[in-house]
Amino acid sequence: MNVKAADFVFQTVSDFSTSVPFYRDTLGLEPETIDKESGWAEFAFPPTTLALGEASPQMPFTPGESGSGVAMAVDDVETATKELEDDGVTILMDPIDSGVCHMSIIADPDGNPIILHKRNDGTSGRVDPFL
Template sequence: MNAKAVDFAYYTVSDIETSVSFYQETLGLELEILDEESGWAEFASPPTTLALGEANPHMPISPGEGGVGLALAVDDVKAAVDELREEEVTVLMDTVDSGVCDMAMVGDPDGNPIMLHRRHDGTHGRKNPFP
């Protein structure tokens, strides 16, 4: 096998409508695809995609069970945490300075972890998106 790329990051969610609202309105991600009938949504998160799939018998992962973790680049981690706290989003980890970056973690409506992240050098995404 020779994997070519990561096509998308994926979370299982319990309610697609609630989750789409959270990712679109609360986090500000751009909705690209929504298929409510199948319980599937995709958000632009360059250079990849964030996919959400409603829990079903074909997907062996329960919402909030763990697995993949998502890290979103933001301009100011503390300000983002404060803003989300005002929206009553659960803060799983307050802002920490690792020496290389600032990071914090919040939970989506199902408890899936979302890291808020800012590198001190100001870069975001892959350092070299087209190696």
């Protein structure tokens, strides 16, 4: 097997009508595809796509805080966390400075963890070790 790239990141959600507005309006991600009938949405998440799939027999995954999460690069972790907290978003971990980065963890409507992240070196996204 030869893995060439990450085509998308996937989160399972339990209520499509709640989750799509959260990712679109609260987090400000740009929708690429929203298919209410199949319970599938894709959002621009450079350099890839963030896909949401509503839990179903075809998607037999359970959403929630014990599942996988995604890290989103932001300009200012503290400000983003405070803005989301003011909007009623659950904060799972307050902002910290690890020495390498600043980060906090919020929850989407299903409790799926989302890491708000800023590297101290100013980079974001995939870092190519061969450059």
